[in-house]
Amino acid sequence: MSGNAALRFAPGDRVRIIDLGKPGHVRTPTYAREKVGIIDRYCGEFENPEERAYGRVGRERIPLYRVRLMQCDLWPDYQGGSADTLVLEIYHHWLRPA
Amino acid sequence: MSVDHRGHDHEHHRDQAQGHAHDPHPTREDDDVALSEGEAKFLALKSLLIEKGVLTADEIRRRQETNDRGTPHQGARMVAKAWVDPAFKARMLADGKAAAIELGIEVTEAELAVIENTPERHNLIVCTLCSCYPRSLLGEPPAWYVSKAYRSRAVREPRQVLREFGLSFPESVEVRVHDSNADLRYIVLPMRPVGTEELGEAELAALVSRDCLVGTALPGLLG
DSSP: OOHHHOOOOOOEEEEEEOOOOSSOOOSOGGGGEEEEEEEEEEEEEEEEEETTTTTTOOEEEEEEEEEEEEHHHOOOOTSOOOOOOEEEEEEEEEEEEE | OGGGTTTTTTHHHHHHHHOOOOOOOOOOOSOOHHHHHHHHHHHHHHHHHTTTTTHHHHHHHHHHHHHHHHHHHHHHHHHHHHHHHHHHHHHHOOOHHHHHHHHTOOOOOEEEEEEEEETTTTEEEEEESSSOOHHHOOOOHHHHSSSSHEEEEEEEEOHHHHHHTOOOOOOTSSEEEEOOOSSEEEEEEEEOOTTTTTTHHHHHHOOOOHHHHHHHSOOOOOO
């Protein structure tokens, strides 16, 4: 837990949501993979749902962030305001500095 | 006596005694005889959990009762309280779960985030991966919320979806979509409608429908 603190992203950091290509109960939607956004806020540490879903409970907690993306970066043909945004929750290991 | 007479023999006897005999009207068979696949799985899992001593039937029943206490009224009274009490509003925006508990609401979610609408930004909640929803504050989600159409379109074309709900915003207003895809659950804190300065908390709460808390409607004066 505190070991992750030094590695944590801060609000405003630019991040890329990577595609780990991991099967199973992952919480990173396909539409957001390989997209670049901004850390909106740090949400705390949670057990990894990729483990929990298979009965492996009580393991290490991992940082979770809300990541904000511009809609026009998500969808090239987005119909709407150029300031429109989307915020979603991404676990630390799906993020890289961008 | 045919099957169609089950359950109301005596009424027909009474009718006949009064000289109003008529053809028996047909009744419809109950359609809950066969279990769906999901129901059968649920019952099998439930009896295994009880048999192995993991849970008791009473614990399961109590949790169902807790779940059923969640109704949109819980979310509405949080919003009304925030409108009349700036200090509560600040606490609610900082920690939605603590604010709900403060109002005596039993919160089953790990964390509740409250997202405030402003003149510059309208917020819309969706769960693209399943049906995550703040059940303690809003009850069970409506069918449209869990539909694939809403879950895919709310992120892809939110303004079109909002127009179908009757809401249209100029492009100068940012539309922000919140995907409830992991551990947090969200409600929208709508703006207090103009002309409601005289209303008390209970009257204000009555203006806040479920959809206002998901972001597909705005509170308004009733009638």
